[in-house]
Amino acid sequence: MTKILITGGTGLVGKHLSKELKAKGYEVAILSRNPKQENEYKWDISNDYIDEKALKNTSYIIHLAGAGIVEKRWTNKRKKILINSRVDSANLLFKKTKEFNIPLKGFISASGIGYYGGITSNIIFTETDAPKNDFISKICVAWENAAEQFESINIPVTILRTGVVLSKKGGALKKMNTPLFLSILGTGKQFMPWIHIEDLSNLFIKAIEDNNFKGIFNTVAPNEDTNSSFTKALAKVLKKLVLPIHAPSFVLKLILGELAIILLKGSRVSSKKITKQYQFKFNNLTDALKDIYTL
Ligand SMILES: NC(=O)c1ccc[n+]([C@@H]2O[C@H](COP(=O)([O-])OP(=O)(O)OC[C@H]3O[C@@H](n4cnc5c(N)ncnc54)[C@H](OP(=O)(O)O)[C@@H]3O)[C@@H](O)[C@H]2O)c1
DSSP states (O other), rough: OEEEEEETTSSHHHHHHHHHHHHTTTTEEESSOOOSTTTEEEEGGGGGGEHHHHHEEEEEEEOOOOOTTTTTTHHHHHHHHHHHHHHHHHHHHHHHHTTTTTTOSEEEEEEEGGGGOOOOOOOOEEETOOOOOOOOHHHHHHHHHHHHGGGGGOEEEEEEEEEEEEETHHEEEEEEEESSSEBBBTTSOOBBEEEHHHHHHHHHHHHHHOOTOOOOEEEESOOOOOOHHHHHHHHHHHHHHEEOOOOOHHHHHHHHHHHHHHHHHEEEOOOOHHHHHOOOOSSSSHHHHHHOOOO
C-alpha cells in the first residue's frame, strides 16, 4: 500500500484529502502538533522533532501545515509564526527525509495565489510571473523555496498555488456566511479566485498519480469572480440579502490592520496551465456553491 504523509492533515483541506486518499486505497499518516488519532504522529517544529514512525515507508509527503493566514492580526510575532509554520516545517521535513534516508517519490506542497501579491488590476498572473514585495507574497516565496529544496536530492516537487477553498466545513465560506446579511468588502472589484475542495483534493491526488504533473500550478477554477460577484452568487444560493452598503475599506483596515489586504485586494490569476492537465468538476461558482449547500 502506498503511504502518504500529510502535514497539517487535521485541517480543512487535509481532512477532505485524507478521506479521499483512504477511499482510493492509500495509507494515510498525518503529522500534527497534537496527535489524537491512531494514524496521527507528533512533530515539534521548533525543537526539530518528527516521530520517525511517521516518515517510515512514506512514498509522498503532502505539506499543508501552516498557521491560519486570516486568523489573527499580522503582528511581527504572528508574521514569524505564519512563515515558520510553513518554512521551518518544510526545512525539517527535508532534513529528516535525508537523515532517515526516506526514498520519497514526490514532495507536494500547498502555496497561495498570494504569491502574486495583494493587487487588484486586470493583469492576469501566470505561473512564470515574478512575485511582489508585500508580506503575503514573501510568505509564498519562502514556502515554495523551502519545498523546492527536495529537487536538490532528486525528489520531484509539485506546488499548488491555491485560491480560496470552498467547503461547507470551514474556511472562507463559513466566515462569509453570517446569520442575516452578506457584505461586499471595499470596492468589491478585487478578484477572488476560488476552487471547490473536491477539485483541489483531486489535484493533490493527481500530483501523486500523474508523473507529468510536476512543477508549479495555479489551482483556481477557470471562471473568474470578484468579491462583489462572489458575494452576490453566495447570497442567491443561501437565499440571503447582500448589505446595501459596502463594508468600508478604512474600517476593515482599522480592525484588521495589514491583514485587511487579503480581503480588500485580489489578483486576477490564470487557470490556463492547470486546465491543460485537469478538467475541473466545478468551473462555475453557482454550481460549486449549490453543490456545497445542498449536500
Ligand atoms: N483554505 C484556503 O482557502 C486556502 C487557500 C490557499 C492556500 N491554503 C493553504 O493550504 C494549506 C491547508 O489549508 P487549510 O485550509 O486546510 O488550513 P487549516 O484548516 O488552517 O489547517 C492547517 C493545519 O496546519 C497546522 N498548523 C496550524 N498552525 C500551525 C503552526 N503554528 N505550526 C505548525 N502547524 C500548524 C494545523 O494542524 P495541527 O493542529 O494538527 O498541527 C492545521 O490543522 C494551508 O497552508 C493554507 O495556507 C488554504
